[in-house]
Amino acid sequence: MKFLEGAGVSRYFGGLVAVNEVDFIVEKGEIFGLIGPNGAGKTTLLNMINGILPISAGKLYFQGQCLNGLKPHEITHLGIGRAFQIVRPFEGLTALQNVMVGGIFGSKPRKNTKEASRGAEEMLAFVGLSEKMNSQVAGLTIPDRKRLEVARALVMNPKLLLLDEVMSALNPKEVDAMMEMVTKVNSQGITVVMIEHVMRATMAICHRILVLHHGRRIAMDTPQEISQNEEVLKSYLGERFARMEAERRRTID
Amino acid sequence: MAERDRLGRKTTAGGAWATRTVFGVLLLAAFLVPLALRGYWVRLLANVFMFGILAQGVNIIAGYCGYLALGNILFFGLGAYVTAVLMTHFGVPFPVAFAASGAGAVIFSAGIGLLILRLKGQYFLMATLALSELMREVISSLDITGGGRGLTLPMFTGGAATVNNFFYYLMLLLMLACTFCIWLIDRSYLGLAFKAIKFDEDAASVMGINPPPYKTAAWAISSLFTGFAGSAFAYWMGYIDPGVVFEITPSIKMYLMMVLGGAGTVWGPVAGALFIELVSELAWSRFMEYQFLIVGSILILTCLFTPKGLMDLVGKKFTWSLFTKGIRENKI
């Protein structure tokens, strides 16, 4: 039984094919990277995994159960947590309440508020937001919001955590902190699927990477292999690596 | 000494004591009003309470859940007609008809809610408006409701003072019950679920909330109290016709009250109802020709400067930047 498996997963928007017959397998316990240029269908794929978008064709299996046709909350209750790319906290609530929503509703028998409140506080401490627990999220900075987003997903005790660009718009120091956090989460036995444009982080912490281009899978391999895959280099990495290389040389010189 | 309630909001022991005192005094005053004031003011206040109930009704579905049920007057009319039909054609006593009105409204809203609450906000808004128009037309074309001729309910026996006091207390208690209900919701997981749905329905469902049952529950509660208010109104007025109970103006007025007082707050809509009715009263008696201008301007100014309601402003230091905060946040 595979942990998470996609077989010929596709999504059409009218005539537009956003995700085109993608096959992939995520093993239990790994950090699985998802990369590709803008519009490659990465977020669409995640949206299908947790049920926000219906799957147009193909099948998705999580621990042997078919995800096709399930509602988002049902998928969440199976143990899949999600952090959004454009952070979507509930603006009118405090940070603590935001996390509590996940705490209360994230698992099948609903938790009571007291228990959830305690769990949420712990989770906020874990991501380093204890001090801002009671402030309205509208006032939080971007890095804080990203942390909150991760906390909201984690508090549901997921078996699988979907992270959508949690490191974009962070400075190098903050990226380091976030990388550390992701590996820490992973070391607790939570499988992670992450979309990330910050190649430094992806290459460093992912065990395997799936590369999408125009909705098609063009590679799925270890970071090492990916960085040498010709097609990947041509369509996506090339440009970035060239830039990275150039930068590296400049610093060396 | 800061403590926290179950949802992690800070409360202060001293503050709570002072609040309770003020609250108790107000409540007591509200119960004693009919002893001190004359007919008109009792009626006026009963009217305010009725709008308080209606505003609280939309507060649950729109203020908490973010679903703009612009046609919520539908349940008011439904409640009024259930009561009127039961009392005139079946000789049912008022308390029974009253209960039946609430039940009717809930059954209707729950049934139809499962269908139309799948719609996104703006479509839901129009669907409710169309529903209330549809209900008006259906009632107009039925025989049992008297059609466009309306229905005359049995008279409430007793003198003018008895009648006024009865409806005053009925409306007051209904409003308090409704507010208490919202207070309970606000403190419980339901309130969190409602607000999560309001702010971002997709995110809410990813966090394990199944929106449709929650939305339907919110609308059902909303319709329950609105239906009760309609039932009491019908008995109070003694005559109803479709034009009276499905009027669109009150429908809009209750939104004005909710937003002015503060959408998604426990007491805001009640404060809004009090404020609006007071202003209307002043506007009517002094500036008859400018009444729409005044009410309209208040509405515009509210939207511009206090989009979160008056309750959001109290206790804050008044500065220019607070004054223009709404505009700074919302302008394009």
Next chain:
Amino acid sequence: MKRVLMGKLLLVFTVSLFLLGTVAVRAHAAQDKILLGAAISMTGKFAREGGELKGGYDFWRDWVNGRGGMDVGGKKYKVEIIYYDDKSDTMTAAKLTEKLITEDKVNFLLAPYSSGIAFATSAIAERYGYITIAGAANSDALYERGYKYLFSLLPPASHDFNATADLLSRQKPAPKTVAILALDSLLTILSTDGLRNHIKTLGLQEVYYTKFPAKTTDFSAMLTVIKAKNPDLVFFGGYFEDSVPFLKQCKELNVNAKAFAFLTAPQFEDWVKILGKDGDYAFSVMYWARAMNWKGPYFDVKSFADTFQKQTGTPMRLYHAQGAAGCVLLQIAIEKAGTLNQAKVRDVLSKMDVTTFWGPFKADEKGKNIKGRIAILQVQHGKTVSVDPADPGAKVWYPTPPWDKR
């Protein structure tokens, strides 16, 4: 927490402001004044009718004060009227009626416009034992509730159309078929229901009947159906805003009948003005017409219209007269009773058999005016002419020529 506390304080503030309002009571009427109160539609859907009613009340007040006031038990009282706008809204009207009684402590109430509103206000007046002389609310159902303090100036609404049917059935060539259209509202349904029963006695055949919903502005589909039925007479039970588009669309679709009969709409100047010569030949129900030539204690029909014109500078219209007539009736009853006591004035009213410039008044036990009469007008050359009873030299124009031959 401070915020919540402040919230409560705001509430306290609002409440006290509110209570302050109660203290700011109107300066009470001096002893030698009679205070009357009226909650009337100055805005909203009945603004036009309400406005005219108010004009009539104002005229009567100025007139009576010009004579030195009302004579009650040998003492002259000046008259003052407090007005509120009920916005054509039942709930507001009820509230304001209660305000007039309990806050302003008026001596007598003057009636609002429309049966729907009168339902609510008369219920309140009844509880406080205040008389309502409904000048412009004649729905039969109003008077079936067993109220003691409610009187109607007009004959019951269910008879509204009957006189027109009588008149038209006497014309040559005799009409045979009738189409009846009714706006779905209290008064219009009552009058068309009455008519539907009445035409059977006249040997007319109903070929088409329909109710139409309020706020209908497009009748073209309905007119297409009517055209196929080709009725001799069309009775249209609707108000101003319904009848104007109806008649325009009749012309557009070339639908013609031997006669078009309306309720009170065509007697409004604007109706004739908007429709121009397309309005000619239309029949209108009128509760009062100069040709009726009633003679009353203070005015007869003609002198009332002249005095009104002279005193106010505006031409007299139906609801002016209706409003003033209600006041005059009240005045007669009060002066006859010689007291301001509601119950005693009420007793006088219920037994009174009197003819004013408005016509005869005699209430049955339910308060309906059983002696009320109806006149019929027809629009001729862009003016309303009374054809039954007939103005001097007036003739009924019948049948209506085709639209392109007018």
Next chain:
Amino acid sequence: MILQMIINGLLVGGLYASIGVSFSLVYGIMGIINLAQGTQIILGAYLTCAMVQFFHIDPFLTLPVSGFVLFCWGYAIQRCIINMVGKGGVVLTSLLTFGLNLVLINIILLIWNADFRGVNPAYAGKNFELFGATIPYVRLAVFFVAVVATVSLHWFLGHTQTGNAIHASAQNKRAAQIVGINIRHSYALTFAISSGLAGAMGTLYVILKPVSPFSGADLLMILFLVAVLGGLGNIPGALLGGVVMGLTDSFSVLCLGMQYQKIVLFLGFILVLIFLPRGFFGRRFYG
């Protein structure tokens, strides 16, 4: 009779469509439900009445004037007021436009009082026969003007630079700003076009039917129905929505009777919402 019914339906539908289009435009571009739109139409109607009364000109000639006045009013309102709450969401903007609606009603009341107004030019009601059906000239002209307005609006949005700018603002606010589109201006322009159209339609409306300051509320329901049936924000869709509504009106009277006309209409509308929430065309075009 069937032919006459179809023609009636089409002609009424044309009028419905033309007033629905202006509403749909504002919703499609800015996501604003303009509750003042009905009263804006009424304002246009009153302007026409006033001009006809003072200058004794043909009502059709007043069309550009009432259109222009409302255009300026619309621009000012959006630029100075509605833009200020633009990001506040549908609740806030709806309430704001409702406030505007009340203010407008009061302005009309102060200038013209509560009377019904109408114009009735000499040629109103003239008609001709075609295959046994009666067709009134004025309605045909109104239908024609409405269709021309809708089509040219559609063309304007699709084929001119300004139109493209408006279009872009609807698609992606941020991106439009980046490429140098003054989004405040293009929003104001959109609203102005919508108001101008409303003013012009007011002229057409009052030639057919009398209006009072409170008629706006009744029109608003028609606006909703037409715009939603065609798909919110979809201009050719609104045209179709109007025609479908007109035909429904006609045939419900023929088949069931006048009394049930509105029941059929609203029931149909709710069913469409439930089963085809994006209208007949979906929201392919704007927003």
